[in-house]
Amino acid sequence: MAEAVAAPVQKGILGWIERTGNRLPDPVFLFLYLIAGLMIVSVVASLAGWSAVHPTEVDEATGQATVITATSLLSAENIRRLWVEMPTTFTHFHPLGYVLVVMLGAGVAERAGLFGTAMRAGVRNAPTYLLTPIVALVGMIGNLAADAAYVVLIPLAGIIFHAAGRHPIAGIAAAFAGVSGGFSANLLPGQLDALLFGITEAAVESVFGEFTANIAGNWYFIVAMTCVFLPVIWYVTDRIIEPRLGKWTPAMRGDTEPEPEQDRPLTDGERKGLRWAGLAVLAVVGLWLVFTLGPGTPLIDQTATPEARLTPFYQSLVGGFFLLFLLAGWAYGKAAGTIGDHRSLVKMMADSMGDMAYYLVLAFAAAHFVAMFGWSNLGLIMAVDGADALRSSGLPMWALLVAIVLFTALLNLFVGSASAKWALLAPVLVPMLMLLGITPEMTTAAYRVGDSATNIITPLMVYFPLILIFCQRWQKDFGLGSLAATMLPYSVGLLLVGLVLVGAWVGLDLPLGPGASVFMEVPAATASATQVATD
Known part of the structure; x- marks a missing residue:
């Protein structure tokens, strides 16, 4: 085994980002510190009489506009609410139920081998000149498998590029850009x-x-992201990165470095498993079509207004993806021999919940931060004041959303977790832009663009060291700076096209998804200042 090469000492902006980010606490403690800071701010804001005039809510008794005042989180009422409602605050945290339900199914598909086999099947027989776009596309779609795309597809891409006579690190870079830089892009909604x-x-x-x-x-929107990100990754890989890397030779790996295992063809069982999984997917899709269009239309509320009739369908999609991943994984596992009886299936589901242990701890802290932010009324006051400031700035809506993309991309260099960042930003950004007539879906879409683009250039991203190890398997002197420099052109390209996409989407007022638009009526019937998300 060749002696490991130490990563070079980083200087400049990358070195500063690495040193600063390493000093940040774990996201769980970050939320706890924020809760402590929020308590202090709420006390100061309450004593200072911080308030705002609600732009749409009117007091029925006086006929005057409602005034929202800051509430101290150390008041007797809020202290009682914190301890009495703690179980409810945690269990009613909406992301918790969504993620756990979807992961029950996705965990089976991952552990049965469906995701890994499907990604191998998607790239191993690709023509040489189409390797890059196929690897990138499979990487973006592979995000439905969460971490599986990182640990399966990225090293596999290096092996496939090597077998095709191309530089292996170019394959790793293209896969990393697809999986992580295109983290929010996909053809289907998922976890x-x-x-x-x-x-x-x-x-x-x-x-x-x-x-x-x-x-x-x-x-x-995420389908459009996939369409615009794909040519960027293709161009950067083939025209910038691979020429810069030069021709790969075995000497780059070191004389004593073992030969990487070659990609093996799919077995008969794996092929049969993929066929069965495909039939399971079709069955679930067909079942949802029956529920939506068939007798009784249980997923359409015929008594609701036209714009609300599909609400049951949208609400059912979490359960739909759970069933799709579960049945497809089970069908694959039974055919491929990776799942025995029903006890194996139950164990896989249980193991997938074990993987969510850290997320449960993070969700507990995040749930209380979000709830307490609402109790203090600071979110509504900041939203009203922020909306007034943005409205008076004269900036067009597309410019406001572009600013959110840039801010998110910068913050992503320091806080890698997509959920942790959004839990911090959403309580302010979403209500603030709703008061300007921007839908929550559009604000979420703008956040996703910024969150994806800079994933691949920050050493604080949890898989960055793993990708470095994959690269050093082929080139022993490939250091941290080498990886950052390799991925920087992808990051810049993805960010630029993402900014254009957001601006164009708002300018053309295109639908973001079924029943989701860019603009909305400013909410007229809102909650009272004391209502909280956990009620």
Whole structure:
């Protein structure tokens, strides 16, 4: 085994980002510190009489506009609410239910081997000149499998590029750009949609009361992201990165480095498993079509207004994706021999919940931050004041959303978790833009663009060291700076086209997904200042 090469000492902006980010606490403690800070701010704001005039709500008794005042989180009422409602605050945190339900099914599909086999099948027989776009596309779609795309597709892409006579690190870079840089792009909604829209729903409810998030609210937008991101990754890989890397030779790996295992063809069982999984997917899709269009139309509320008739359908999509992943994974596992009896299936579901242990701890802290932010009324006051400031700035709507993309991309260099960042930003951004007539779906879409683009250039991203190891398997002197420099052109390209996409989407007022638009009526019937998301 060749001696490991130490990563170079980073200087400049990358070195500063690495040093600063390493000093940040774990996201769980970050939320706890924020809760402590929120308590202090709420006390100061209450004593200072911080308030705002609600732009739409009117006091029925006086006929005057409602005044929202800041409430101290150390008041007797809020202290009692914190301890009495703690179980409810945690269990009613919307992302928790969404993610756990979807992961019950996705965990089976991952552990049965469906995701890994499907990604191998998608790239191994691709023509040489189409390797890059196919690897990138499979990477973006592979995000439905969460972490599986990182640990299966990215090293596999290096092997496939090597077998095709191309530089292996170019394949790793293209896959990394697709999986991580295109983290929010996809052809179907999945786990990330459930996670983000759960947080969006909680942010709306903390200020405006009851709201139902549409898990497919960004469907058309993420498909468009896939279409515009794909040529960027293709161009950067083939025209910039691979020429810069030069021709790969075995000497780059070191004389004593073992030969990487070659990609093996699919077995008969794996092929049979993919066929069975495909039939299971078709069966679930057909079942939902029957529920939506068949007798009785249980997923359409015929008694509701036209714009609300599909609400049951949108609400059912979380359960639909659970069933799709579960049955497809089970069908694959039975055919491929990776699942025995029903006890194996139950164990896989239980193991997938074990993987969510850290998320449960994070959700506990995030749930209380979001709820307490609502109790203080600071979110509504900041939304009203922020909306007034933005309205007086004269900036067009597209410019406001572009600013959100840039801010999110910068913040992503320091806080890698998509859910942690959105839980911090959503309680302010979502209500503030709703008061300007921007839908929660559009604000979420703008956030997703910024959150994806800079994933691949920050050493604080949890898989960044793993990708470095994959690269060093082929080139032993490939250091941290080498990886950052390799991925920077992808990051810049994805961010630029993402900004154009957001601006064009707002300018053309295109639908973001089924039943989801860019603009909305400013909410007229909102919650009272004391209503909270956990009620």
